[in-house]
Amino acid sequence: xxxxxxxxxxxxxxxxxxxxxxxxxxxxxxxxxxxxxxxxxxxxxxxxxxxxxxxxxxxxxxxxxxxxxxxxxxxxxxxxxxxxxxxxxxxxxxxxxxxxxxxxxxxxxxxxxxxxxxxxxxxxxxxxxxxxxxxxxxxxxxxxxxxxxxxxxxxxxxxxxxxxxxxxxxxx
Amino acid sequence: xxxxxxxxxxxxxxxxxxxxxxxxxxxxxxxxxxxxxxxxxxxxxxxxxxxxxxxxxxxxxxxxxxxxxxxxxxxxxxxxxxxxxxxxxxxxxxxxxxxxxxxxxxxxxxxxxxxxxxxxxxxxxxxxxxxxxxxxxxxxxxxxxxxxxxxxxxxxxxxxxxxxxxxxxxxxxxxxxxxxxxxxxxxxxxxxxxxxxxxxxxxxxxxxxxxxxxxxxxxxxxxxxxxxxxxxxxxxxxxxxxxxxxxxxxxxxxxxxxxxxxxxxxxxxxxxxxxxxxxxxxxxxxxxxxxxxxxxxxxxxxxxxxxxxxxxxxxxxxxxxxxxxxxxxxxxxxxxxxxxxxxxxxxxxxxxxxxxxxxxxxxxxxxxxxxxxxxxxxxxxxxxxxxxxxxxxxxxxxxxxxxxxxxxxxxxxxxxxxxxxxxxxxxxxxxxxxxxxxxxxxxxxx
Numbered sequence: 001x002x003x004x005x006x007x008x009x010x011x012x013x014x015x016x017x018x019x020x021x022x023x024x025x026x027x028x029x030x031x032x033x034x035x036x037x038x039x040x041x042x043x044x045x046x047x048x049x050x051x052x053x054x055x056x057x058x059x060x061x062x063x064x065x066x067x068x069x070x071x072x073x074x075x076x077x078x079x080x081x082x083x084x085x086x087x088x089x090x091x092x093x094x095x096x097x098x099x100x101x102x103x104x105x106x107x108x109x110x111x112x113x114x115x116x117x118x119x120x121x122x123x124x125x126x127x128x129x130x131x132x133x134x135x136x137x138x139x140x141x142x143x144x145x146x147x148x149x150x151x152x153x154x155x156x157x158x159x160x161x162x163x164x165x166x167x168x169x170x171x172x
Numbered sequence: 173x174x175x176x177x178x179x180x181x182x183x184x185x186x187x188x189x190x191x192x193x194x195x196x197x198x199x200x201x202x203x204x205x206x207x208x209x210x211x212x213x214x215x216x217x218x219x220x221x222x223x224x225x226x227x228x229x230x231x232x233x234x235x236x237x238x239x240x241x242x243x244x245x246x247x248x249x250x251x252x253x254x255x256x257x258x259x260x261x262x263x264x265x266x267x268x269x270x271x272x273x274x275x276x277x278x279x280x281x282x283x284x285x286x287x288x289x290x291x292x293x294x295x296x297x298x299x300x301x302x303x304x305x306x307x308x309x310x311x312x313x314x315x316x317x318x319x320x321x322x323x324x325x326x327x328x329x330x331x332x333x334x335x336x337x338x339x340x341x342x343x344x345x346x347x348x349x350x351x352x353x354x355x356x357x358x359x360x361x362x363x364x365x366x367x368x369x370x371x372x373x374x375x376x377x378x379x380x381x382x383x384x385x386x387x388x389x390x391x392x393x394x395x396x397x398x399x400x401x402x403x404x405x406x407x408x409x410x411x412x413x414x415x416x417x418x419x420x421x422x423x424x425x426x427x428x429x430x431x432x433x434x435x436x437x438x439x440x441x442x443x444x445x446x447x448x449x450x451x452x453x454x455x456x457x458x459x460x461x462x463x464x465x466x467x468x469x470x471x472x473x474x475x476x477x478x479x480x481x482x483x484x485x486x487x488x489x490x491x492x493x494x495x496x497x498x499x500x501x502x503x504x505x506x507x508x509x510x511x512x513x514x515x516x517x518x519x520x521x522x523x524x525x526x527x528x529x530x531x532x533x534x535x536x537x538x539x540x541x542x543x544x545x546x547x548x549x550x551x552x553x554x555x556x557x558x559x560x561x562x563x564x565x566x567x568x569x570x571x572x573x574x575x576x577x578x579x580x581x582x583x584x585x586x587x588x589x590x591x592x593x594x595x596x597x598x599x600x601x602x603x604x605x606x607x608x609x610x611x612x613x614x615x616x617x618x
Contacts, residue, residue, distance in 0.1 A: 074491075076446070109574075112515035112529050112558055113383060113609070114428040115485065115492055117397075117404070118441065118448035118469040121425055125446035144404065145425060145443065149381060154355040156555075156577035156584070 058096055059171050065092050068152075068168040069127060073161075074111070076122035078130060086127060089169055090134035100172035103127045105145040106152070108161035113147060120145030127167040142172060184322070184618050185314040212249035213335065214276045215242065220283035220295070221261055230293065230320050231285040237324035238281065240368065241342045242331060245567075246597050251277055263298045269305045277302050281331060293317045297327050299334060309334050321370060322616070329615070341563040342367060345613040346570065347385045347394050350374065351586055351606040362396065362409065367563075367612070369602050375409060376416075384559075384609050385409075388431045391613040395419070395429040395438055406440050420453050420460065428471045432499075433479045439463075441471040450484055450501075463501030472516045475499065476523055476543070483507075483517040483526055483543070494528060496543065507545035516559055519543075520566045521614075525593070527560035527569055538571050540593060551595045561612045567593055570601065572608040 066089070069082035078086070093101065105124030107116040124143035132138045152168075153160040219235045222228025242248040260267045263282040272280055283297035298310045309330055313323050322343060329340030350363040362375035362382050375394075376382055385396035394409040398416065406419040406426040419426065424444030431438060437452045449464045450473045464470040468488035475482055482499055485492050494508040494517050508514040512532030519526055523543070530537040530550065536557045539550040556574035563569070570590040577584045588601040588610045601607070 074487075109556065110531070110534065112472070112485075112492075112531070114441070114472045115469060115487075115515055117383075117425065117427050118443050118471050121443040121448065122446045122469070129446070144402070149358070149360075149383070151356050 058099060062089070062092060062169060062171065065089060067170065068166045070162060071123055071165040071167070073108070073165065074119065075165075076119060076126045078126055083130065086130050087134065090131050090136055093131060093136045093140070100140045100142070102142045102144060102170050102172050104150075104168045104170065105143065106150060106164055106166050106168070107148045108164040109148045109151065109156065110161060111148065116147035117145050120147045123165075123167045127169065183315075184319065184326075186326070186618060187312045187314075212243075212247060213278055214249045214251055215279045215281065216251045216272060216275070216277045217242070217281045218260060218283070220285050220297070221263075222285055223287065228285045230317065231283065234283065234285065234295065234320060234324040234327070235281075237321060237368070238328045238331070241325065241328035244368070244599075245332065246592060247332070247336060251275055263296050263310070266307075267300060267302075269300075269302050272302045279308075279331075279335060281327075283327070287317075288314065291316050291318075293320065295320070295323045295327075299331050321366065325366070326618075338567070339565045339615070341565045341568065341612075341615070343616050344564060345387075345391065345616065346588070346601070346610050347375075347387060347613070348572075348588060348603070348607045348610040349382060349385065350603065351608060352378075355584070362394070363603075363607070364394075364411075365603070372604060375411075384428065386430050386561075386611045387613040389433060389435040389614055391616050393431075393435075394611075395431060397427045397429070406438065408438075420458060426451075428473065430474055432475050433477055439473040439475060439482060441473070450482070452499075461501075463497065463499075464504070470495075474518045476519050477521055478523065481519075481543075483519055485515045485517060485528075492531075494526065494545075507543065508541070508548075509545060510548055518560055518562060520562050521564050522566050525566070527562060529558045529560065529571075538569065538591070540569075549595065551593070552589065552591050552598055557589075559609055561610050563590075563612050564614045569593060570610045570612055572610060574608075 066085045069078060069085055103124040105120030107120050121143065124145055128141045128143050131141060151164045152166060153163040217235050217239045220231030222231050239250045243250050260282045263284050267280060280300040280302050281297060283295065286294045288294050292314060294312060294314045296312045299308045301308050311330060313326065315323055325343035328342040332340035344367045345364055346367055347362065347364045350361045351358050353359040359378040360381050361378045362385055363372060364375055365372040381399035383397040385394045387394055392411050396407060397404055398407045404425045404427060406429040407416045408419055409416045419438060422442055424442055426440050426442050429438050429440040436456055437454050439450065439452045441448050442451050447467055448469045448471055449462060450470050451463060452461045466488050468486050470484055470486045473482050473484040480499055481496055483494060483496050486495050489506065492513040492515050493506055494514045495504055495506050497504040512530050514528050514530055516529040517526050525540045526543055527540050530539050536554055537550045538552040538557050538560050539548055541548040554573045555576040557571055560569045560571045568590050570588060572586055573589050574586045575584055586606040586608050588603060588607045589598055590601060591598040
């Protein structure tokens with residue numbers, strides 16, 4: 001194999017990689033914010049902590065508006081209630097131009113792993129496309145699929161599955 | 173990276189021993205396999221002797237591993253060593269066959285272990301046809317004493333091949349995803365072990381999510397999906413250097429990777445803008461080719477052993493079904509037409525079958541069918557069974573099974589299982605923690 005074209009990953013500390021991936025983005029963001037500000041000067045410290053506080057508030061607002069939409073089994077189609085929620089999300093995104101967002105696509109456990117990765121990507125993209133149509137700059141929105149890897153509700157019943165078939169908007 | 177392990181590589185010298193006779197194994201003794209359940213062939217495996225003629229520690233361990241392998245294949249029945257009469261003291265000594273025939277033993281395995289120096293050992297074995305009263309095969313192996321398990325697996329493969337007429341699968345490894353932690357925050361680590369669960373080692377530290385590892389044809393590399401820096405992409409892990417490398421640079425998520433039979437290409441899916449298609453990447457010149465171009469989900473590609481075809485699953489017809497295409501993406505043809513959804517197809521090493529996951533009425537199955545879609549047989553079933561992988565001789569499949577949930581799903585286990593392609597003898601592979609996404613290596617290079 002010719003390794004010249006293949007980027008070799010060096011030793012990189014994976015600070016809070018897990019937190020940003022999970023639903024607990026609020027904790028993860030503030031934790032890494034305070035950790036990175038520890039060695040900075042006091043004025044920068046203040047700014048950073050203020051920024052972290054603002055971010056936390058924004059995340060809280062996003063959750064209050066509704067950070068997730070749900071999907072039918074094996075579907076990436078947004079229903080009318082999802083669109084109403086995304087309309088509210090898009091108003092929030094427009095009002096917070098300094099923030100970027102990640103849409104996480106998820107599936108329930110009743111599918112195969114690789115197919116669900118693709119389906120999660122479709123779900124996240126459906127949300128992203130809808131927000132872009134509402135006038136949100138596409139450069140502000142990233143998508144990521146977790147397939148069936150990160151259920152929101154642990155359980156093997158129709159209630160849990162319906163809550164796990166979701167796309168969640170979080171602050172990047 | 174803050175991981176990783178280099179697997180030790182031991183040089184191995186293997187010599188064929190000239191035999192007393194070159195006669196074929198008695199025809200009535202040859203086990204016939206592809207006919208469902210067979211009566212296991214009674215064999216005796218003497219403890220391999222040491223320097224003083226008695227059993228040495230390594231000799232006994234080798235005998236035990238050989239016995240576990242052969243009996244575990246379901247094709248052999250080992251006669252208890254307590255029943256041995258006058259065990260041979262040296263593999264080159266012709267046994268007194270009349271001692272063994274009354275026990276119903278058809279084949280006898282003898283062996284010895286010698287220390288060459290502090291590190292090196294020389295292991296010798298013979299396989300004897302008790303009925304025809306002749307030797308069938310003999311090998312002498314010189315190796316680092318730490319590699320005695322591999323010696324036992326190589327000997328097992330030689331015996332299996334000689335008695336079954338088919339290649340063995342014991343000198344192989346399993347790479348899989350070791351799981352721990354709560355269901356909504358699973359820690360997943362790449363782990364590797366011998367086919368029998370020994371020599372278990374972790375390859376990644378759990379700081380990032382890993383899924384779907386698969387071996388290269390040389391067994392020296394593993395391709396898999398890693399959420400490294402929270403960007404899901406296909407990586408290649410080199411077992412000799414212990415490094416993981418990002419494969420190419422793609423605008424979206426790359427996943428579902430597998431090596432081509434030559435090892436020169438990776439076939440995988442790229443998901444971008446809500447569309448998942450199948451691509452190949454040439455590892456020599458980094459050339460990327462798009463093989464499918466449909467608005468549907470095309471994923472889980474797997475090459476045929478001759479490299480000419482690719483099987484994959486697609487929902488282009490409404491639900492997940494299996495499709496075959498030429499390796500350049502042409503001549504796409506649907507092959508699965510049964511009830512339910514079909515997924516994760518994997519071509520058998522000899523090409524005659526496709527293994528798959530099937531979902532029907534909320535139940536999961538592991539099954540096989542011919543590449544033309546005929547002859548579907550379901551082998552294993554469970555609350556969730558998924559991701560079949562073939563033993564290199566195509567006789568055994570491994571997969572993972574999530575047990576039916578207890579306490580409303582809050583407590584469940586995920587484990588590796590194997591089953592004969594005949595559908596018999598489903599067996600759990602014991603791992604230190606939960607496990608999923610197994611991949612069986614080819615026979616290891618000597």
